[in-house]
Amino acid sequence: MTKAPAPKPAPSATASSSSSTPKNVGTTSDGKEVYSTGLSAKPSVSAPSRTPTPAPPPKVEEDEDDPSVPVTEGSRCLRNGCKATFISDEESRNGDGENAKCVYHPKAPLFHEGSKGYQCCKPKVLEFEEFLKIPGCATGKHVFVKKAKATDPVEELVKPRIDHYQTLDKVHVSVFAKKVDASRSAVKFEDEKVHLQLNLPDGKRCVQSLDLWAPIDPSASTYKVLGTKVDIILVKQQAKAWTLLEKPLVELPAGFGYTFSAGGRTGTTGAKDLVLDPNNLAK
DSSP, X not given: OOOOOOOOOOOOHHHHHHHHSOOEEEEOTTSOEEEEOSOOOOOOOXXXXXXXXXXXXXXXXXOOBOTTSOOOTTOBOOSBTOOOBOOOIIXXXXXXXXXXXXXXXXXXXXXXXXXXXXXXXXXXXXXXXXXXXXXXXXXXXXXXXXXXXXXXXOOEEOOOEEEEEEOSSEEEEEEEOTTOOGGGOEEEEOSSEEEEEEEOSTTEEEEEEEEBSSOBOTTTOEXXXXXXXXXXXXXXXXXXXXXXXXXXXXXXXXXXOBOOSTTSSSOSTTOSSOOBOTTSOOO
């Protein structure tokens, strides 16, 4: 009886793989043959990491002084941190001395969780009194009147309403102007004049001088900027009643006098127009 031939074993996957893999034959320096599959592992090359370039900080557009606008003596520099006051154009604007040197903060104040400082420098304090003492971090020229920019609204001169009442030794004046910028405004006192320089929102400005009825004490007179008005206290040199707040621009006819009292219907304290009362003749 003839036996069937034994089945041939199936080729292994390793052998099939090795037979199908191309081989490279080489010879070493001592005559030995070297076989290789021809497959070499290539190192993975990762793409170079790119660090994003930070955007440059926005340029601070600083204010410039407008030398064409006259400044009254004693007006403060408008730059943050500068406490210099105006002396004269030669000393404070045009000169190169210490009085013309402005040490200031070019950026706005920064208040955060009780800490106080400026955005342009590192010093930070807790007390407001110490915040006012932080020295400036930049130097330049003073700014007493800001030069108009192309983006600024057109400046409009306004004349706010002014009311007043008096006591024996003082005259209390109220200038009704809302949201006055106290840092850019000033009231200057002279013996017989009061000069108003008030900066309001939307490019509005009040530049006005009051020719007072009688002399005052400039060193004792004061003013305070409030939300809706500016309160001024004029200290009289003599404890006498004033007939008017300002000297009249016209002379009265003979036999007439001014009446600013509660008895006049429209001629009470603070009236906009002068009203002659023929019943009160000048004595």
